[in-house]
Amino acid sequence: RKEVEQDPGPFNVPEGATVAFNCTYSNSASQSFFWYRQDCRKEPKLLMSVYSSGNEDGRFTAQLNRASQYISLLIRDSKLSDSATYLCVVIDSGYALNFGKGTSLLVTP
Amino acid sequence: NAGVTQTPKFRVLKTGQSMTLLCAQDMNHEYMYWYRQDPGMGLRLIHYSVGEGTTAKGEVPDGYNVSRLKKQNFLLGLESAAPSQTSVYFCASVRSGSSYNEQFFGPGTRLTVL
Numbered sequence: 192r193k194e195v196e197q198d199p200g201p202f203n204v205p206e207g208a209t210v211a212f213n214c215t216y217s218n219s220a221s222q223s224f225f226w227y228r229q230d231c232r233k234e235p236k237l238l239m240s241v242y243s244s245g246n247e248d249g250r251f252t253a254q255l256n257r258a259s260q261y262i263s264l265l266i267r268d269s270k271l272s273d274s275a276t277y278l279c280v281v282i283d284s285g286y287a288l289n290f291g292k293g294t295s296l297l298v299t300p
Numbered sequence: 301n302a303g304v305t306q307t308p309k310f311r312v313l314k315t316g317q318s319m320t321l322l323c324a325q326d327m328n329h330e331y332m333y334w335y336r337q338d339p340g341m342g343l344r345l346i347h348y349s350v351g352e353g354t355t356a357k358g359e360v361p362d363g364y365n366v367s368r369l370k371k372q373n374f375l376l377g378l379e380s381a382a383p384s385q386t387s388v389y390f391c392a393s394v395r396s397g398s399s400y401n402e403q404f405f406g407p408g409t410r411l412t413v414l
Contacts, residue, residue: 290343
């Protein structure tokens with residue numbers, strides 16, 4: 192099985208802080224990359240896709256480094272509502288997702 | 301538009317009992333998936349379907365069977381439940397086409413096997 196590795200955390204940060212997560216993947220032929228968010232006891236939901244050129248959505252920035260085989264997620268100006276588990280997801284071929292085990296984020300007042 | 305729904309939400313079984321989990325989607329998606337999520341393990345693919353009448357094995361298919369008789373429904377069956385099948389089960393669907401398409405997940409079924 193192709194591996195997707197994440198630091199499980201937890202990352203405890205104060206409101207307003209900037210926090211970054213990394214994720215490494217083992218298959219150099221991987222095609223598509225995503226960050227999903229999962230709240231406690233809920234289903235995963237797409238946060239953002241990760242493009243080769245990098246992409247930004249408000250306070251969230253995702254980067255892909257194919258040479259080093261990792262993707263990153265940067266969250267600026269953290270909010271309490273950002274507390275969740277962030278799942279790194281990689282598609283090797285076809286349409287089956289390979290999930291990392293997730294990184295837990297807790298934003299505190 | 302309800303998206304992806306799962307039935308039941310919770311279930312407790314005894315070892316050896318059987319049950320079927322139902323996943324339904326109203327988005328006319330071609331592809332459907334069953335995952336299980338265990339603490340510290342992440343989501344793992346059990347079975348998937350790329351269209352009505354077709355199914356395929358994923359990473360952890362043993363002990364499970366599936367059927368896709370209608371495009372909108374994907375059933376996951378446990379013929380003889382075991383405690384190792386205690387887990388949270390998520391169904392997902394995606395519109396066929398680019399691998400960049402978002403997978404939509406159902407709310408999950410929490411299964412306990414005693």
